[in-house]
Amino acid sequence: xxxxxxxxxxxxxxxxxxxxxxxxxxxxxxxxxxxxxxxxxxxxxxxxxxxxxxxxxxxxxxxxxxxxxxxxxxxxxxxxxxxxxxxxxxxxxxxxxxxxxxxxxxxxxxx
Amino acid sequence: xxxxxxxxxxxxxxxxxxxxxxxxxxxxxxxxxxxxxxxxxxxxxxxxxxxxxxxxxxxxxxxxxxxxxxxxxxxxxxxxxxxxxxxxxxxxxxxxxxxxxxxxxxxxxxxxxxx
Numbered sequence: 085x086x087x088x089x090x091x092x093x094x095x096x097x098x099x100x101x102x103x104x105x106x107x108x109x110x111x112x113x114x115x116x117x118x119x120x121x122x123x124x125x126x127x128x129x130x131x132x133x134x135x136x137x138x139x140x141x142x143x144x145x146x147x148x149x150x151x152x153x154x155x156x157x158x159x160x161x162x163x164x165x166x167x168x169x170x171x172x173x174x175x176x177x178x179x180x181x182x183x184x185x186x187x188x189x190x191x192x193x194x195x
Numbered sequence: 196x197x198x199x200x201x202x203x204x205x206x207x208x209x210x211x212x213x214x215x216x217x218x219x220x221x222x223x224x225x226x227x228x229x230x231x232x233x234x235x236x237x238x239x240x241x242x243x244x245x246x247x248x249x250x251x252x253x254x255x256x257x258x259x260x261x262x263x264x265x266x267x268x269x270x271x272x273x274x275x276x277x278x279x280x281x282x283x284x285x286x287x288x289x290x291x292x293x294x295x296x297x298x299x300x301x302x303x304x305x306x307x308x309x310x
Contacts, residue, residue, distance in 0.1 A: 118298050125306075127199075127285050128238075130298025173238070175299075182228055182253065183299060187237035 218286030
């Protein structure tokens with residue numbers, strides 16, 4: 085069966101360090117993968133998209149990698165700040181169907 | 196600033212009531228979606244629509260219906276509310292094709308409690 089797994093339900097990290105979140109999938113052939121940020125009681129907000137033929141994408145302190153052989157995406161936040169504390173969701177797009185979301189990883193950046 | 200607006204942030208309804216959740220977007224997006232979000236279960240797709248008057252079932256459509264009479268409005272209907280429909284409901288919209296590069300735009304959500 086198709087599965088998307090975000091390996092950590094929660095991740096705690098010290099301010100200033102790099103946070104790395106993982107998204108693994110099975111039985112999908114995604115055309116691209118997206119990452120979203122969700123704050124408590126709010127809807128998710130789109131951050132980044134990476135296509136299947138791209139290895140890496142950057143936006144300010146954010147970096148996403150996509151390895152279709154490993155079936156994995158890594159999401160990095162460098163120089164993390166307490167304001168980065170939120171839940172981060174990955175989502176796959178395989179074709180003419182809606183996005184499928186992972187369950188998310190709750191990141192806490194400790195000052 | 197582009198927006199998806201959900202009519203209520205919090206809603207309390209009684210078991211057996213018919214419940215309407217409204218969603219309006221001002222971005223001229225073709226696609227609209229309804230998800231519910233529960234702790235430990237993540238976002239689950241209820242219904243979606245790629246055009247006016249079109250609707251498609253998602254992963255968990257049972258107990259729900261939808262209406263899309265105008266491009267900007269997508270309504271979710273709980274035909275007879277039950278306690279297991281207590282949840283956070285999220286509406287989203289997106290462009291078609293290459294517009295998906297910009298991701299989905301979500302509303303702030305409606306936290307529905309059925310008592």
